[in-house]
Amino acid sequence: MKNFKILLILVTFGSISSAISQEVLTVEDAIKIAVEKNYDVRIAKNNTEISNIEKGLLNSGYLPTVSVSGGINYADEVQKVTFSDGTNTNIDNAITESYNASVTAEYTIFDGLERKFNTLKNKENFNLKMIEERQLIENTVMSLYDTYYNVAYQKQITENLLLNIENSKDRLERTKRKLKYGQGTKLDELNAQIDLNNDSISYASAYKDFRNLKRNLNLLLGRDVTASFAIDTTVVFLERLKEEDILQSSVDKHVTSVLSQQNILLSELDIKINKAKFLPKINGSASYNWNESMNPVTSFALNNETYGVNLGLSLSWNVFDGGKTKTKVRTSKITRQSRDIELYRAQEELKTEVYNAYEDYTNKQFTLKAENNNVTTNKLNFSRTQKQFSLGQISALEFRQAQINLFNALNNYANAKYDLKIAEINLLQLAGILLE
Template sequence: MKCKVVIILIILISGNQLLAQEILRKTDAITLALEHNFDIREAGNNSEIALNNADIKNSGFLPTVAASGSANFSSTNSENILNTGEVQSVTGVQTERYSASLGVNYTIYNGQSRKFNFKKLQESLNLSELQSRSIIENVVLNIFNVYYEVARLTQNEINQKETLDISRERLLRAKYSFDYGQNTQLDVLNAEVDYNNDSINYLNIIQELDNQKRNLNLFLGRDVNTPFSVDTTLTYDENLSLEEILANTMSNNVAILQQNGAYRNAEYDIKINSASNLPTVGLNTSYGWNQNNLGKTSIFDSQNQTALTYGASVSWNIFDGGLTSTRKQNSRISLENQKLSMDRLKLNLNRDVNNAWSVYQTALFVLKAEEKNLSTNERNFSRTSEQQSLGQITSLEFRQAQLNLLNAKLNYNQARYNAKNAELALLQLSGELMNGEY
């Protein structure tokens, strides 16, 4: 009864797996991620902020224009006593005052401080774009890791299903043989145990496969339960060389490029702080208008004035108590730290590339060895099957050959994707991940 329940459950799950599903190709996965992945979209927004900051309008190179205006109204009661004792009083005298002005200020020279501040803003934009690239590369690498895990489990499901079918056939044959008195109940029980174990392994693979598909959907920024199948074919880059990868890493690795940008910013800081010792020269001009309606108590009934003013200004921070000197010293030390960081980064990347190359070479060797091992086990299982059909071997010997073949398939499948993931790790270090073959 238990065996029948397992068979029904497997049939139901297998039926669901066979439903029409979209084939999610590797290029499709990358396209979806670039459009919908949350980390990539957030990085794009940060780059847009940096782009706004690097605009000429945020540099101090443009003049400033300010306008102002006012209107004031008053009602005045006054009482004046003359020397003769006569009292003159006036009530409710209305006065109105209007004014407006427009001013323009422009800094001609400030020791080139704004020039280097603007360069820092542009470098910050470059760093923001490099940060976006780093995020994209990490997301793409994660997507491929999960994609290839889905592909590996897909192939494992096929392999485990083949093993399960063989165990089912063996169980049926053992029952028929027992019914006709050709073997014992023990053979039937062994075959049933093996079938149940294979069923459990098959169900576990399906569950793990479904979980990994949800993980991939999450990276793609879509409904985690979206059904799909993947392309299990693999291509390898046969032209990789350690020397070329090291050269590309030192020139195109995103961390190297970011460190170069940080070094340039440290140089700009020195120049900005040095500019604090130089004078600032500016021009200014303004145009103003005033209209006063003074009322009956004034000599004049109204006044109307316009004025155009212009001039130049110079300011020079000759001594600020040593603050500028301290900033200059600290900026030189920061530049030295950036040099040290670059040297350390190059050593770390050199180590990482050599380690990744060793992993890659080992993975390729294991792949070839597992391919040979699989071929040997396939031949061995074929001969064992022939002997089993002739009754020349025991069920335990057949089972061992069956397990050997399954393990060989699983190990070869694992080796295929280990080699590909090792290749992708090298491509990321060299800055060529987005140009690789998938």
């Protein structure tokens, strides 16, 4: 058991030395890596790029279509011909050859403005994809903060357990000295040894959890899960956020509100696109054709060649399509009304979230101050307990309780620190300024 304790402490300090040599991954660095390499973010960026291509001129319908065609026909026949004077003739190998080529351009001159509104819709779809990309990045950043601070918290637990091990080791040494001078019992030494071993086991378990959480963070960053790094446990808080500022900003900037407003705009374009189907369409075409044929002697013309330009203009008007277009217009108007309701609901839900989140933020500020005071008190209490224990004025059980109280206070303070930071970040997201 004693050898196990010594080995674990050596491994512990070896781990600390290794961490010192590792590059520190700050939360800002982690965000930059995630935005660049996270798998979901990369897919979202690809979807945005597809939408960007679709809104271009080549997909607008404003360009003409041009086609080229050509062909060759060959016939080798036996022809029996009766002329008007009653004479007959048979021709073997009556060969007919024909060639043709054409270039045709077609253009929609007017389509009831459907093309115009579709082009606008493609542009607004691109804006929608950008908003959705922003939403996914925000969610990824929120997950990143949560995971990062879980790693940082677990690191502080391992550090607090190391302090526990040191204090337990000091208690064991004091107990051994008392036993040596006849001031203690063997039972006290065994109890101290048991507590030290339990602390070592707790550290081994906590360090295992710490390494697992680091791998989870690497996965979220979209990089090798075994990548080595040191975590930064420092937390910098912003100046106290104001509830009214968060509330106003959420209405204008929160991604849910922005998405709802964008969907309203797209619904309005759908109405215009459907209404455009009531109008006529005018198409123009131009082509250059060339045809040549070589005929057998039985034909009226042995050789025939034609070429030239053909121009065309056509108008089509779907006067009545069975009510399909009218139905689409009516349903698109109802969809537009639903989008208004969704916007109102989103804004009301945001208000509720802001009020709740700000209440949580205020509570966690109080909790952090209280836990900080608790740490100060427990440090002072443990310091005095150590002195009293060394003088034999208190029992080992009282010493252990003071040690546990200090350990819990340190962990609770670390937890309160990261909880407050997450609450602060949550308010920034609700305000729509997280990525700013």
